[in-house]
Amino acid sequence: MDSEKVIRRDNDYVLHTYNRNPIVLEKGAGLYAQSPEGKSYLDFTSGIGVNSLGFCDLHWAEAVSRQAHKLQHTSNLYYTAPCGKLAKRLCRLTGMDKVFFANSGAEANEGAIKAARKYSFDHYGAGRDEIITLVNSFHGRTIATLTATGQGVFHNYFGPFNEGFVYTAVGDIDGLTEMVDRRTCAVMLELVQGEGGVTALDPEYVRAVRKLCDEKDLVLIVDEVQTGVGRTGTFLCCEQYGLKADIVTLAKGLGGGLPIGAVLMNHKVAGGMGPGTHGSTFGGNPVVCAGALAVLDRIDQSFMHNVCARADQLREGLAKLPLIQQISGIGLMVGIQFEEGIAAADVLAACREKGLLVLTAKTRLRLLPPLTLTAHDVDAALEILGEVLSEMAQKQPAE
Numbered sequence: 030m031d032s033e034k035v036i037r038r039d040n041d042y043v044l045h046t047y048n049r050n051p052i053v054l055e056k057g058a059g060l061y062a063q064s065p066e067g068k069s070y071l072d073f074t075s076g077i078g079v080n081s082l083g084f085c086d087l088h089w090a091e092a093v094s095r096q097a098h099k100l101q102h103t104s105n106l107y108y109t110a111p112c113g114k115l116a117k118r119l120c121r122l123t124g125m126d127k128v129f130f131a132n133s134g135a136e137a138n139e140g141a142i143k144a145a146r147k148y149s150f151d152h153y154g155a156g157r158d159e160i161i162t163l164v165n166s167f168h169g170r171t172i173a174t175l176t177a178t179g180q181g182v183f184h185n186y187f188g189p190f191n192e193g194f195v196y197t198a199v200g201d202i203d204g205l206t207e208m209v210d211r212r213t214c215a216v217m218l219e220l221v222q223g224e225g226g227v228t229a230l231d232p233e234y235v236r237a238v239r240k241l242c243d244e245k246d247l248v249l250i251v252d253e254v255q256t257g258v259g260r261t262g263t264f265l266c267c268e269q270y271g272l273k274a275d276i277v278t279l280a281k282g283l284g285g286g287l288p289i290g291a292v293l294m295n296h297k298v299a300g301g302m303g304p305g306t307h308g309s310t311f312g313g314n315p316v317v318c319a320g321a322l323a324v325l326d327r328i329d330q331s332f333m334h335n336v337c338a339r340a341d342q343l344r345e346g347l348a349k350l351p352l353i354q355q356i357s358g359i360g361l362m363v364g365i366q367f368e369e370g371i372a373a374a375d376v377l378a379a380c381r382e383k384g385l386l387v388l389t390a391k392t393r394l395r396l397l398p399p400l401t402l403t404a405h406d407v408d409a410a411l412e413i414l415g416e417v418l419s420e421m422a423q424k425q426p427a428e
Contacts, residue, residue, distance in 0.1 A: 030055055030065040050381060057084025060399055060406050062386075072386045073398040073410055078223075078255050078362075081282035081324055083399035089285045089323040096319035104310055111318035118325050119293060122264050125277060127299035129292040130313040134254030134280035135169025137290030140307055141217070141276045142173055144294055145248035146193075147301045149214035152246070159212040160250075163199050167224035168217065168252055177217060180225065199230065202237040209241065215248040216241075220266040220359075223255040226391040227357045227364025235270045242275075248298055250276045254290075258282035259328050259400050261360035262337045269359060282400070285324040287317045327401075336361055336400050339407055343396070346411040351422045363396040370425065376417055385413040 032053040039049075054062045054070070060083050062070050075081065082089050096111060103109055116128040129144075131137045142160060149157045162168065166179040172191060175183055179196040197205045205216070216238055221229045242249040251274040256266035260282060263269055267277065275298050280290040290312075294302070311317075340360045347356050347363070352371050357364035367373065373389045380387050388395040398406070 032065050035065070050386075052381065059083045060402055068384070070381075070384050070386050071406065071409055071413070073396045074386050074388050075282070075397050075399045076286065077388065078260060078281040078397045079284070080286050081258055081260075081400050082285050082327060083401045086285065086323075086327075086401070088326065089320055092323035093287065093316055093320045096316045099315075101316050102311070102314055105308065105313060109313070109315045109318075111315040111322060112313035115313075115318045115321050115325075118322065119279075119291060122325070123267075123277065123293055124273070125293035126296045127294050127302075129294070129302070129307060129309075130318070131280075131290035131292065131309050132288045132311050133169075133290045134252075134278065135171045135174045135290075136309070136312075137254065137278035137280050137292050138168045138174045138177065138217075138250075138252055139171055140290075140292040141250045141252075141278050142177065142215075143307055144276060144292065144298050144302055145215035145217075145250060147306060148248055148298050151301045153214075157212055157214050159193050159195060159210075160215045160217050161195055161197055161205065161208055161213060162217045163219070163222070164196050165199060165222050165225035165228070166196075166217075166219055166252075167222070168219075199228070200234050202234055202241070205238065206241060209245055209247070213245070213247060215250055217250040217252065219252045219256065220270060220272075221256050221261065221362055223362065223395075224390055226393050227362060227395055229357065229359050230270075232270050235272055239272060248275045250274065250278070252278050254278055254280040255397075256359070256362060258324065259333060259336055260362050260397070262333065262340060263360075264328065264333075266359065283321050283324060284317055285320050287320045289314075289317045289321055332400070339398075339402050339404065342404060342407045343398075343411070346407065347414075350411070350415050350418050352418045352425075357393070361396070361398055361400060361402075364390060365394040365396070366392065367394070371418075371421060376414075376421070379417040379420070380413055383413045383416060385410055387414075 035053045055065045060072050119128050129140050146158045162177050162179050164179040168174040168177040176190040176194045197208050257279040275295050277293040283289050352368045354368050355366040373394045376394050377387050
């Protein structure tokens with residue numbers, strides 16, 4: 030395999046809706062991936078939070094392979110053991126009551142939107158279908174989830190957009206309360222706004238939102254597509270807030286590298302979602318569910334202890350580096366705001382040249398390493414990022 034040939038072919042035939050990095054990844058193991066020419070990269074992106082166990086975890090790969098050799102797909106017209114096993118595990122881990130399986134975070138959020146509106150229709154009739162989301166949120170790229178996304182930059186080109194979504198400022202409980210009226214059926218939020226800059230919500234605000242939803246009988250939807258499955262140091266980020274949502278959506282890290290989405294519901298909401306109310310040809314696919322079960326097999330107390338320890342190590346190390354103004358997020362979902370004049374995109378490019386893969390979110394650098402990282406991996410990433418920032422600091426004009 031030749032990198033130039035791969036890139037050229039991709040440019041010729043793939044619809045370029047992505048700004049790809051100018052590198053080709055051929056294979057990987059753990060936290061490291063290699064180009065066809067043998068250059069090694071330390072991955073602190075985990076495929077935007079997907080490769081929760083790193084590249085090609087053996088237990089995960091064997092579980093997926095065994096199921097692929099046994100039964101790869103049936104549709105939801107029949108029962109399969111992996112689907113039910115995964116649903117049971119998720120309910121017991123989260124305290125939720127039912128699960129609907131989809132294929133992505135956007136699909137999971139679509140399912141959540143439908144379930145919330147169905148609950149409201151069943152109990153209050155037509156016309157109570159509006160969902161309040163937060164400014165700077167991100168919930169997906171389908172038309173409905175794009176409309177739910179509270180960022181104007183995404184609301185171009187693809188109109189008309191769906192009715193039934195309004196936006197409120199983060200942290201403004203008075204503004205949210207005033208917005209609730211006879212048309213409101215749900216509030217939808219991310220506890221850490223990932224694409225919006227890796228910004229965590231204030232716990233007092235979250236408690237107030239839950240209280241408001243209880244008083245008005247609104248469905249509280251928490252989008253944990255990026256925060257869930259151990260990313261923040263607990264299985265759900267909701268646990269960090271002592272929060273019980275009515276609906277929680279998962280995706281990304283749950284599949285360990287295969288496409289999956291999950292809509293977790295309590296009895297209140299699940300009761301209205303009977304046959305024909307929602308569906309997915311591929312949802313609950315046995316191979317994907319086998320991979321997700323392998324992920325859950327790994328997430329025990331020792332695993333979560335390592336996530337928390339490595340998050341502390343990483344954040345403490347970042348605080349000692351030059352040019353860093355603020356560190357945000359929770360656990361291993363890390364945002365880095367640099368001093369004025371330092372662009373996150375430039376830091377990303379310089380890190381890539383030195384063999385470290387990172388992400389951006391708005392003006393911030395974003396780190397989403399695999400949850401299996403070691404103390405050595407953290408030290409290696411800090412060393413590269415430190416070199417990059419030290420070199421940039423030397424180029425900064427003297428005050």
